[in-house]
Amino acid sequence: MVVQTPGVGPVATAPSGQLSLGWWTRAAVHAGLVTAGLSRRLGLGAGSIIGGRVTLVLDRHALRHLAAGRRVVLVSGTNGKTTTSHLVAAAVRTAGRVAHNAGGSNMADGAVAALAEARDAEYAVLEVDELHLAAVAEAVDPAVVVLLNLTRDQLDRATEVGAIASAVGGALARHPGTVVVANADDPMVVSAAKSATRSVWVAAGASWLGDATSCPRCGNTLTFTEPGWQCSCGLARPAPDWWIEGSKACTADAVLPLDIRLPGQVNRSNAAMAIAAACAVGVPADQAAAALREVDVVAGRYAVVHRGEQELRMLLAKNPAGWAGMLSILGEPRPLLVIINAREADGRDTSWLWDVPFEQFGSRQVVASGERAADLGVRLSYAGLEHRTVADPLAALKALPAGQIDVVANYTAFHQFRRRLGREREVAG
Amino acid sequence: MSGESTVAIGLLLPDVLGTYSDAGNATILAQRLRWRGIAAEIRTITARDVPPTGCAVYLLGGGEDTAQLFAADWLRRHDQLRRTLETSAVTLAVCAGLQILGRSMTDSKGKHYPGLGLLDISTAPGRQRAVGEVIASCAVPGVGSLTGFENHRGVTTLGPDIAPLGRVVTGTGNGTREGGRHRGEGVLTERIIGTYLHGPVLARNPALADHILQQATGQILPALELPDQAALRQTYLRGHAVSG
Numbered sequence: 015m016v017v018q019t020p021g022v023g024p025v026a027t028a029p030s031g032q033l034s035l036g037w038w039t040r041a042a043v044h045a046g047l048v049t050a051g052l053s054r055r056l057g058l059g060a061g062s063i064i065g066g067r068v069t070l071v072l073d074r075h076a077l078r079h080l081a082a083g084r085r086v087v088l089v090s091g092t093n094g095k096t097t098t099s100h101l102v103a104a105a106v107r108t109a110g111r112v113a114h115n116a117g118g119s120n121m122a123d124g125a126v127a128a129l130a131e132a133r134d135a136e137y138a139v140l141e142v143d144e145l146h147l148a149a150v151a152e153a154v155d156p157a158v159v160v161l162l163n164l165t166r167d168q169l170d171r172a173t174e175v176g177a178i179a180s181a182v183g184g185a186l187a188r189h190p191g192t193v194v195v196a197n198a199d200d201p202m203v204v205s206a207a208k209s210a211t212r213s214v215w216v217a218a219g220a221s222w223l224g225d226a227t228s229c230p231r232c233g234n235t236l237t238f239t240e241p242g243w244q245c246s247c248g249l250a251r252p253a254p255d256w257w258i259e260g261s262k263a264c265t266a267d268a269v270l271p272l273d274i275r276l277p278g279q280v281n282r283s284n285a286a287m288a289i290a291a292a293c294a295v296g297v298p299a300d301q302a303a304a305a306l307r308e309v310d311v312v313a314g315r316y317a318v319v320h321r322g323e324q325e326l327r328m329l330l331a332k333n334p335a336g337w338a339g340m341l342s343i344l345g346e347p348r349p350l351l352v353i354i355n356a357r358e359a360d361g362r363d364t365s366w367l368w369d370v371p372f373e374q375f376g377s378r379q380v381v382a383s384g385e386r387a388a389d390l391g392v393r394l395s396y397a398g399l400e401h402r403t404v405a406d407p408l409a410a411l412k413a414l415p416a417g418q419i420d421v422v423a424n425y426t427a428f429h430q431f432r433r434r435l436g437r438e439r440e441v442a443g
Numbered sequence: 444m445s446g447e448s449t450v451a452i453g454l455l456l457p458d459v460l461g462t463y464s465d466a467g468n469a470t471i472l473a474q475r476l477r478w479r480g481i482a483a484e485i486r487t488i489t490a491r492d493v494p495p496t497g498c499a500v501y502l503l504g505g506g507e508d509t510a511q512l513f514a515a516d517w518l519r520r521h522d523q524l525r526r527t528l529e530t531s532a533v534t535l536a537v538c539a540g541l542q543i544l545g546r547s548m549t550d551s552k553g554k555h556y557p558g559l560g561l562l563d564i565s566t567a568p569g570r571q572r573a574v575g576e577v578i579a580s581c582a583v584p585g586v587g588s589l590t591g592f593e594n595h596r597g598v599t600t601l602g603p604d605i606a607p608l609g610r611v612v613t614g615t616g617n618g619t620r621e622g623g624r625h626r627g628e629g630v631l632t633e634r635i636i637g638t639y640l641h642g643p644v645l646a647r648n649p650a651l652a653d654h655i656l657q658q659a660t661g662q663i664l665p666a667l668e669l670p671d672q673a674a675l676r677q678t679y680l681r682g683h684a685v686s687g
């Protein structure tokens with residue numbers, strides 16, 4: 015079964031052959047790759063960010079040059095971009111070689127590093143931070159931009175969501191060849207994507223509309239009438255080209271199984287967006303859908319870690335919208351370890367914990383942990399959730415029983431905890 | 444649904460001024476009453492509603508610029524509510540909510556807008572955004588140090604007969620000096636408490652929550668020990684007076 019991609023005209027074939035770069039970009043890329051290798055050998059991490067940064071310092075047009083001649087898919091939004099970019103990459107890989115910033119370094123340097131490390135890939139799937147999407151899109155002239163959702167993320171980031179949406183809208187208007195695959199259920203996304211010449215609308219759902227009850231265009235209160243929403247100024251939910259029915263992704267003339275290994279409704283939405291995006295670069299829909307089964311762990315998320323008698327399912331949620339999506343993942347009431355930090359990358363302000371609907375978590379054993387365990391503990395008490403508070407996450411595990419445990423952490427807490435579990439294993443041999 | 448003895452807490456415009464999770468203040472006030480055996484209910488009042496005037500406490504939160512002007516306009520249109528805030532209820536107004544209750548606001552382009560005029564204050568944009576932790580010593584007896592997170596560009600000037608909620612120890616607060624000496628944070632009148640502190644402010648400063656509840660109910664409330672509360676205050680007030 016070959017599905018005609020809705021909303022998009024004929025798809026150009028991917029270019030082939032070696033991509034040519036000017037000598038200066040070549041030298042800058044080489045310097046970046048050498049730095050990345052050196053950084054890895056010195057044990058300073060994956061090296062891609064520092065390598066990309068070196069390349070960009072030497073050639074600030076490196077991104078444009080490295081992307082030239084490839085079919086680039088940019089994946090952006092406040093939540094789900096790492097997961098969705100992995101799903102898109104899996105789908106597009108069935109059609110050719112793919113450069114992908116799989117580790118989640120999602121600014122220009124991460125994109126440069128991913129492109130430099132896969133010079134012969136004719137496709138690129140790049141996760142891009144929503145604050146950097148407009149600039150990256152200007153540089154790479156993407157074939158497809160995937161816009162998942164735009165909600166408030168870290169409260170201490172000065173940029174308002176509306177400003178991000180209008181910057182993205184401006185970039186899309188300047189690239190008439192770009193297809194935007196956008197979430198029709200998110201008013202902020204729709205207001206940004208409206209300016210694109212070619213759009214594919216996916217009814218991907220919106221798990222949290224805390225920032226979107228007023229119109230992003232005129233400020234008036236939106237009217238929500240399932241499944242639609244509209245404003246008196248005319249902004250309204252577009253008719254979707256793709257929608258989800260149970261565990262199937264549907265278009266007007268096709269029904270595809272969303273047979274994925276990642277848990278929760280939120281990931282079925284990500285999968286539908288990924289299939290639509292892969293179709294927009296010419297991958298047959300059924301071929302794309304089948305490839306999504308390959309994805310089970312995404313940059314450490316959803317991994318199951320066995321530690322003694324305990325089986326830890328590792329989950330990441332970093333803002334109210336992410337947590338709202340988490341509710342569909344934490345189906346059965348397993349014991350829960352929540353780890354919260356408030357470092358630079360997390361946002362210094364912990365106020366957002368008060369927009370997480372902890373009241374809906376029902377009765378389960380909960381331990382509050384992390385550098386802001388006390389903030390979380392106070393929040394849980396007011397939500398009526400009985401819990402224990404143990405700031406050190408490894409010590410916190412001792413307060414939980416044997417068997418399956420869900421671990422939900424925000425950004426730096428997640429990575430710290432993973433590293434500590436990893437180090438424990440190395441020591442244990 | 445509420446009986447005579449139920450304390451109603453009016454959460455004003457969470458759909459407009461809900462950017463900084465200040466709605467948590469409503470949860471905190473209601474729970475602190477319930478834990479003491481006093482019935483409480485939260486009335487969520489959106490821009491579509493005709494606001495009830497029978498609440499004992501009203502809450503206004505922080506929001507972005509367009510939202511702030513929309514909220515000011517909405518409040519001006521509901522004169523009954525305005526009179527309630529002026530004469531009978533207790534109000535906690537945070538950030539944009541505080542600015543709205545003043546005499547005037549100026550936007551980043553220099554355009555002036557009238558506020559509700561309940562407080563003799565005026566707000567204009569400062570040179571740069573104030574973002575970060577604040578510690579202030581609170582003027583309400585027994586509250587001690589206030590802790591919160593500020594994120595605003597507003598500089599608020601107080602009239603001669605209105606006092607700040609506290610004196611800034613670290614952070615920016617109002618961005619002006621009271622009587623030309625101490626840097627002030629927020630405002631404190633008999634009926635209105637205004638502050639720049641998010642957190643939400645009452646999660647971090649339970650003594651301020653109880654002050655509001657005692658003002659609103661006229662009752663002396665027994666002390667309440669909450670797990671993690673002392674540790675939370677210790678996190679933010681390390682090295683400063685922690686009482687309250």
Ligand SMILES: [Zn+2]
Binds near residue numbers: 231232234245
């Ligand atoms: Zn509108």
